[in-house]
Amino acid sequence: MPDLPPLREVIARYGLSASKALGQNFLFDSQLLDRIAAIPGDLQDKAVLEIGPGPGGLTRALLKAGARVTAIEMDDRCLPALAELSDAFPGKLSVIHGDAMKLDHGEIMGEPFAVVANLPYNVGTALFTGWLGGEDWPPLWTSLTLMFQQEVAQRIVAKPGGSAYGRLAVLAQWRSSAQLAMKVHRSAFTPPPKVMSAIIHVEPGQMPGGVSAKTLEKVTAAAFGQRRKMLRQSLKSVPGALSAMEQLGLDETRRAETLSIDEFVSIARILS
Structure with a gap:
């Protein structure tokens, strides 16, 4: 494993700060990040798509787990830090500077891939419903391991009869399995968001026949x-x-x- 400087040191060197406009909140706890990277299972030589890597905290954990990571980042301030990480893991990290909402993820990846991301809060739900939608099934993605506000995560895994149950739950569960994998305290982030967060893990299942x-x-x-x-x-x-x-x-x-x-x-x- 390459000897990487502490993430806080990298952020200080490049003068980075989380952008509220981009829905950013940075995670520094390497043990927590390693636990998140372990949720999808063995990632050795597996293709992984990460959205909004920021300075690369989760990206480090995914690379340490042996993944081949494609990271889409629209904040050009973070690109030098990600380039440094790419140099440390030759051939293992590809960084795309762009808007994940406007890109065809299947076309970019070109092979079955897992999605692992601390999603920017302002586009998380839209990206999620995009991955869940469409008539082609099973999808090219093999699993989704995603950080959401805890309230949104609970809506995704909700069962009928409660106030949290709604369209998100149906879309996430009618042809997939969805579970709440981990809760993350607000104090783990810099800056701390006003709400708690949680990670959901979704795997595609069988599509019911005769349904559009x-x-x-x-x-x-x-x-x-x-x-x-x-x-x-x-x-x-x-x-x-x-x-x-x-x-x-x-x-x-x-x-x-x-x-x-x-x-x-x-x-x-x-x-x-």
């Missing part, structure tokens, strides 16, 4: 977009949804949070 992802997304968006209303009101905007509920013997006076993921999938299957 686009249709399911449309149904859940309508149902949870007016979650306080009965489904006979919230699903009126989706042609055929109420007759699908009737066909399935589902009570249209129920609210979205009471429907199981299988029930949403069944509605989407009829509409598909």
Whole structure:
């Protein structure tokens, strides 16, 4: 292993500070970062995509775990620190300066890959739903290990019946397994965010037959977009949804949070 200077020293040398506009919060605890890098399992010679590496704290842990890392970073202030890390691990780190929201990750990676990232808070959910969407399944990514605000993480793994259960839970669980892998205290970050964080781990599973992802997304968006209303009101905007509920013997006076993921999938299957 290369003898790397402490991350705090690297940040001081390049005059880096976390940008609130970019949703950045830096992690310095190397033991914590190693634990995060271990969540996806053995990464030896595995392709890993990291979004928003910042000065490279998690990147170090992934490289130490033997991964071949492609890191997308839009903050040009962090590029010299990442270049230093790339030099320390020849051929193991590729840094792309760009906006991860505008890039085709599958095209960039070109092979099955794991995603491991302390996602910038301001784009985390949008990136996550992008990875979960689309008709092509299974996806090229083999797992998602992602840091979110704890409230968002709880929404991703929520079960029916509670206030946290919503569109994110359905999208994350209808053809994948999602679990809360680790909670991270706000004090672990620099600067400390106002909220607690958590890491979720998602692995793709079997896609139910006869279902369009686009249709399911449309149904859940309508149902949870007016979650306080009965489904006979919230699903009126989706042609055929109420007759699908009737066909399935589902009570249209129920609210979205009471429907199981299988029930949403069944509605989407009829509409598909």
